[in-house]
Amino acid sequence: MAEGSRERWADTGFATRAIHAGQDPEPRTGAVAVPVFQTSTFAQPAVGEHLGWDYARSGNPTRDALEESLASLEGGRHGFAFASGSAAQDAVVRTLSPGDHVLIAPDVYGGTYRQFRRVHQPWGLAFDPVDLADLDAVVAAWRPDTRMLWIETPTNPLLNVFDIAALSEIAHERDARVVVDNTFATPYLQNPLDLGADAVVHSTTKYLGGHSDVVGGGVVTDDDVLAERVRFLQNSLGAVPGPWDVYLVLRGIKTLALRMDRHCDNAQACVEVLRGHDAVTEVLYPGVAGHPGHEVATSQMRDFGGMVSFRVGDEALARRICASFEVFTLGESLGAVESLVEHPGAMTHMSVAGSPLEVPGDLIRLSVGVEDVDDLTEDLRQALAKGTASTRDL
Structure with missing residues (x-):
């Protein structure tokens, strides 16, 4: 992520950041739209040296622009783009270990429940649905091995709303991370990191892309340790978006x-x-x-x-x-x-x-x-x- 560009737009309004953060004119040609770098590899000036990119699974200039844009809009330091919202979610959950426990809302998106039930639970992760609107119920459901609170607000499809700040306080008192699926609200309407969450996930397929023509996902966090692990998983598992898909999400964000x-x-x-x-x-x-x-x-x-x-x-x-x-x-x-x-x-x-x-x-x-x-x-x-x-x- 180009730190200089992010800092340049940090104090501007949302719509300005949506148009400009991570999307400065391309320096060689002056192109005002982020170019689609349709390449799988990059020439290197010497053995063991590169110009910032070596292989497109690990990084791509077009993807860098989207990741910076996502981070800017959510007010975080680290942004990551994925091939789908499910892939973004999977990467965050995989920062846990077998034997850990997660609390989720009782009406999360069906694909989220399917992933926890049929992918992560067989791998060794435990999870329980609990009414996140009932803070006493959340405390009662907490276990010594609870390491993550997964919040979706508003929920899909029952439109339930949960208090991110209050739930974050409960989780942090117990040394657990809080992840918020912010797909329904978008960063235009809600910023979970400002309310105490540790990470935000998005299906960029939805409002961020906004035109039913792309599938993608994103993760934003201020947590350096979590970011390091998500970055490793992003590269190692390879569920990354292609540059054209990234371009479509960037184009959508401009009018969010x-x-x-x-x-x-x-x-x-x-x-x-x-x-x-x-x-x-x-x-x-x-x-x-x-x-x-x-x-x-x-x-x-x-x-x-x-x-x-x-x-x-x-x-x-x-x-x-x-x-x-x-x-x-x-x-x-x-x-x-x-x-x-x-x-x-x-x-x-x-x-x-x-x-x-x-x-x-x-x-x-x-x-x-x-x-x-x-x-x-x-x-x-x-x-x-x-x-x-x-x-x-x-």
């Missing part, structure tokens, strides 16, 4: 601030439609005053994000509503410019079916995009009407 403002505004408009509809039994959105995590979200987030979940009381009805949208696209993933709708129980969270983390069958998740808000709210109304009309016809 603009997009997140629109995502949040559009989500709030959709929430108002849902709250006024008879078929909707519950709206899950931290911006709603009655949400159990509303006060915490207000204190640690700048806005409430573009993800909205809601329940309709019946799984068959939920599936019909999901199939009735015209502007929202039925599909997995989230955080891009186009609006998406999905049925978590049958799509992104099938891996937790039958487990303590199983999600309700009547749950629908919206990733609210940046289209014209009137088109989104009208589409939401007609999908609800069509779905419920089908119910009456049965």
Whole structure:
């Protein structure tokens, strides 16, 4: 990471850093966009000497730019880019040792639970879900071998919110690290390192990339020891992104601030439609005053994000509503410019079916995009009407 460039932009605003940190004009040509260094190896001036890069798995100038950008946006010293969010998570968890114990939220992303249950647990890691909103429950679940607290806030797909500062205090008193999956909030809305977390992970596939055209992940930390280990694992395991994927994430980051403002505004408009509809039994959105995590979200987030979940009381009805949208696209993933709708129980969270983390069958998740808000709210109304009309016809 180019320390000089990071320090240069350290005191500027978020949108300025998103455009410039790590992305200074290329010195040889003056190119204002970071070049795609599509190379696997680098010429070396002498045996045992290189110009900063020797082999692309270990480092690449395009990747360096993204890693510096991620670190700048999250306010950390060390940034790492990975081939996916799952790969980023895996690297952080692998800094632990067999026999260690991890506490996770009871409704983490299905892929996170799958990785802990089917990859890390057979390797020798123990983990337990616990309600992270209940600090007494967290303390009660703590074990002498607990070494990490894995926080996802807001959670996927139930949009639960957890107090990062309070949980970090509990963990640090017990000599454990705190990792926060910040994918839903993004660094524009929430900065876990400032709240006491030791590391932040992202699926850069989502809001950071923002255009449904790339898969990637990232890790940011201020912990020098943790950074050294993550860097070793990044190089040794090789789950690194190619330079073109890195370029796409960098391009997405430049408009993150603009997009997140629109995502949040559009989500709030959709929430108002849902709250006024008879078929909707519950709206899950931290911006709603009655949400159990509303006060915490207000204190640690700048806005409430573009993800909205809601329940309709019946799984068959939920599936019909999901199939009735015209502007929202039925599909997995989230955080891009186009609006998406999905049925978590049958799509992104099938891996937790039958487990303590199983999600309700009547749950629908919206990733609210940046289209014209009137088109989104009208589409939401007609999908609800069509779905419920089908119910009456049965």
